[in-house]
Amino acid sequence: MTIICPYCLSELSERAAACPQCGGRFEGRNPVGTLPVGTVLGGRYTVGEIEQVDGEGILYRGAENHGRFRVTIKEYLPLTLAAERGTDATLRPKLGSEVLFKTTRMDFADLYRSIQRITPANGLEAVLDVFEENNTVYAVMENPGGVPLGRWLETHPGRLSPEQVCAMLQPVFDGVAAMHQVGLVHRGICPENIRVLENGRARLTGYATVGLRTAGSGLHEQLYEGYSAPEQYSTTEFEGRYTDEYSLAAVVYRMVCGQSPVPAAQRLVSDSNPRARTLEPSVPEYLSEVLWLGLKLKPVERIQTVPQLFKALTSREYTEELTRSLPRPAPRQLTQPDEEQKQHMLSLRNLLAAILVLLAILILLMLWGMVSQGLHTATPPAASSSVSAPESTELEEPVTLAPNFVGMDYDAQVRNNHNYVGDYLFYVTMEYSDTVEKGKIIRQEPEAGDVIEKGGTVSLVVSKGPQLVQMPDVIGFTQEGAVSELESRGLTPSCFMVVNDGSYAAGCVVSCSVDAGTSVEVGSVITVYIAADPSVEITAEPPAASDSNSESSASSGETPADDTQ
Template identity: 75%
Template sequence: MDAKRICPYCMQELDTPEPVCPHCGRSLTGRNPSGSLPVGTVLAGRYTVGEIQSIDGEGILYRGVENKGRFRVTVKEYMPLTLAAERGRDCHLRPKPGSEVLFKTTRMDFADLYHAIQRITPANGLEAVLDVFEENNTVYAVMENPGGRPLQKWLEDHPGPVEPAAACAMLQPVFEGVAAMHEVGLVHRGICPANIRVLDNGRARLTGYATVGLRTAGSGLHEQLYEGFSAPEQYSTAEFEGRYTDEYSLAAVFYRMVCGLSPVPAAQRLVSDSNPKARTVNPALPVYLSDVLQYGLRLKPVERIQTVPQLFKALSSQEYTQELARTMKPETAPAAKDPGDDTHLLSLRNLLAAILILLAVLTLLAVWGFVSTHLPEQGASSVTTPESVPEEPSITEPANLVPDFVGLDYDAQVRNNRSYVGDYLFYVTLEYSDTVAEGKIIRQEPAAGELLEEGGTISLVVSKGPEMIEMPNVIGFTQEGAVKELESRGLVPSCFMVVNDGSYASGCVVSCSAEAGTSVEAGSVIVVYIAADPSVENVPATPEQPAASDNTAPADGSGEAPADSMEYDTD
C-alpha cells in the first residue's frame, strides 16, 4: 500500500497539498510557529505531522497520524533549543556555529535512547516507541497515543489523598515499566505526575522519555527538571545518577498521591531539609508506609532504597518493610555549611604548611652539620673497615583505584590511551548488546573504584552491537501465522488493522514496517498491517495485541481506542 498524505484532523486522504482540508474544512497553514514543522508535513513517507503538543529543551512533540493504518501517534523531533539554529523552508535543521560537535553527539544520544526503548516496548506500563528514523538532519521518534489524561490532571480532579492500595494498583504498571528500563541500563529521570497518564481502565502508563542532558542541570541543554520529583543528584553534573534516581521520583509521586501535596523540592532540601514525613501530613497513613517513603526520599543516594522493585514491594507489604529496615543504612543529615568555613580552613592549611616547611629546613641543616663534622674523621680511621650496607626496604607495587571504563569506546578511548596501557593489562571479550553501541564497554571487572596493583589485569566486555536478523517475508500470512513467524525470529510484532477495499484477503498481512530480506535488530518491534474485512468501514485506531499484553484496551474488551485518544485539539 502506497503511503498517502492525509489530513491530521479528520484522517481523510488529501489528493494535493491544499491549504485547507476539503473534507473537514480545517486550515493546514499557520498552525505551528515558525521554526517548527508545518502541519501536514509528511515524514519518512508515512507519518503526517499535526499541531505542536509541547516543547522542551531537547525538542518538539507533535501530534501526528500514521498514514497507512490511519491511527494517531505522537512524533518527537530532536531540536535542542540551545544548540540548533533556525531551519529554512526545506525543514533541514542546522546547528548553531560552534555547536556542531555537541549537536551531533547529543543527537546520537537521542537516537540511541529511543532505539533502546523501542526494543523493550510494547511493555507493560511504558508508552510504546513504534519507529525511530533520521530525516532533515535530525532524528524523529514515533510513539503510540496511549489516550487517557495526565496524572497531574487526574489528581486535580480528585482532590485529597488517595488510598495507598488504590495508588499501588494504579502505579504498578509504571513501576514494572521502570524496572524493565533499568534491566537494560536505561534511567528515565523524568518521572512525575505530568509524565504519567491515567487510562480509562484506571491503570497508569509512563511517558516523557528524554536523554540525560535534558534532565540534569548544567549539561549544556536547557534542562527540564520537576520540582518536588527530580532527585537531588540531578541538580549537578558532578553527581552520578542511577536506578536510585528513578526510585526517588517514584517515591515522590506516591507521596504526592497519598499525602495530597508534593514533597519539598530537592534543591531546597539540600540547603535545609524541611520535608515533613508522610504520616505528619496524613495521620491516617500506616507507620510502615510513612517509613518507606522516608527511605525512598533520602537525599543521599547510598542511603535510600536502591531499586524500584524493592520500593514497590515495601509499599505493598509491611512485613517486607520490616526486613528492609534492618538492612538500610542510617540516615545522616547534611551538615550546615558556614560561608566562612572555607576561608578559615584555607588559613589553617596555610599555617600548617608553613610550619612543616620550616621543620623540614631545620632538619636538613641539622643533618648536614652532623655529616660535615663526622665524615672526615670516619674516613681517616676506617679506611680498611668495610662499609655497612643498609638493609633495602621491601618494595611493594603501587596500588591505584580502577578507573570507570563502562560506556567508553574501547578502541578510541582505552586501547590506544597511553595512560591506561602503561598501568594495566586488559582481557577483552565481545558480546552482543541491544542497548550498548558497538565498540563501547558494557561492564568491567574489577569494578570502578576498587584497588588494583599497577600492571594488574582488568577484564572488559565490549559490545558487538545488536544482533542482526533477516526480516522474513510474511506478506499474505494470516495474523496468527505472521506473529508466530516473527516471534520465532526473535522479533516483536505489533499488529494494526487497515481498511480493505476488497483487494486483500481479510485477516492477512498487507505490509510490514520492515522489508523482507533486510537486516533488523533482534528484539525490534515490527509493525504488521492486517487487512480488515471489506464490510468494515472504520477500523480500530489502536494496535491489536497478539504479541504483548497492553493496558490500553478498555475493560469491556471492545478493542476500541479510549475516547481521548481520538480527540484532537483545534484551537
C-alpha cells in the same frame, strides 16, 4: 506517496491548504521554524500541530499514513544548540556548537532506539519508529490517550489507599524496571509524564536524554520541582536507578498526601520535607517509613531500586527488612556556631578539671601531714603475720566485631581480600534475588557489629540475580491457556489482537515477543499476539514484537486485546 489529513485521517488527493473533509487548516498552524502541519516525514508520517516544546526538541501530534492511526512525533531540536531552520526544513547547528549538537543528537537517537527494543513493555509508551531526516532525528511514538496523572488527581479528590495507588502505578513500576534492565534511566517521572488510561491503569511517557534532565548540561534543562532527585541539580553527581526511585517515591507521596514533596534543591539547603504521616494521619506507619527512605537526599541512604520500592510499598515485613539493610545516615556535621559552642564547653570542662585536681592535691597534702604527725606520736603496732597481696587485675582481651559485608561484591571485594581472608572463614550459599544485583551479598551471620572470634566462621548469602525460566511454546494455545501457562512460570503476559485473514484459529496465539526455549527472567513481560475473528475489522496496531518484524507489523493493522491479565 499517501497524503492524509492529520485532523480527521481522511486521504487527500493532493497537498492543500485545508482538508476538504473536515475543514481543518494546515497553513499557519505551527510557528515559523517548526515543521508545517501536513509535512510528510519518512514517507509515511504526517505532522500535525505542536503539542509541546522543551529544551531538547518539539513534540508534534501526527498520524501514520498507511494504518491511519494517531501517533506523536518527537523531533530533536535543541534550543540552545540549533540555528534557525531554512525553507528546506534542514536543521543546522549554531556556529561553535557543531560537536555538542552532533553528540547530543546521537544520544537522542540511541535513547529512543533502546526504548523501541524493549517496547511494548507494560507501562511504557511504545516507540514505533526512529529515523533520520532534515539533519536531525525523529522518534515516532504511540498515542496512549488518557489524561495526565496530575489532572486525574484534581478530578478525583479524596484520599487514595496504598492498595489503589499500587494497583494504578504497577504498570509504570514494571516499565521503569524494564528500562533499568537495559541500562536506561528515565529521569523525568512525575504526574505530568504519567497518563491514566480509561481502564484506570497508568502509562509512562516523557522520555528524554540525560542532558535535558540535568542542570548545567548545555541544554535548556527540564526538571520537575518536587519530583527530580537531588543529584539531577548538579553535573558532578552520578545519576542511576535510585534517581528514578526517588521520583516514583515522590509521585506516591503526592497521591497519598495530597501535595508534592519539597523540591530537592530547597531540601539540600534546609530539609523541611514532612513525613507522609505528618501530612495525612491516615497513611500507615510503614508506608510513611517507606516514602521517607525513598526520598532520602543521599543516594546511598535511599532505597536503591524500583522493585525494592514497590515491594516495600506492598509489604510491612519487607519494609522492616529493608530498613535494617540500608546504611545508617552519617553523624551530623557541626556548623560553625556548634563548633564554637563545643570549644567553649571544652574550655569550661578543662578549667573545672584543673580546679578539682588542685583541691585533690591540697587534701592529700593535709591528710599526709596528719598521718605523719600520728606516726611520730603513736606506738607502732605489731607486725602482721601475713601481708595482704595486692589484688590482681585481669587484662581484658580485645573484642572483635564482625564487619558489614551486606551489599559488597563477594568475588571482587571479599573473596580474595587479604583484610578478611586471614581473619575469617566464609561459608557461602547462593540465592535468587529480584532486588539484589548478582554477586552482591544479601545477608550475613553473625550480623555486622556482633562479637566474633578471630578465625571465626561468617555465613554469607550471595545473590544469584533474578531467577531465569525457559520460555514455553504457546503457539496455537487459546488466549486463556497461554496466559495461564506463562503466569505459571512467573512471566507476565501482555496480549494484543492481530488481523486474521482466516489462516489462524480465532482467539489462539499466533506469535510471541520471545521465542520458545529462550531463557528469560521471572517477571518479564511477554507480548502475546492473538488472532482476531476474521469478521472483526481492526484499524489499529500494536507495537512491533521485535526489530526484525517491526516494519511488517506497522502496516498489518493490529490492535491490543483485552490486557487486563
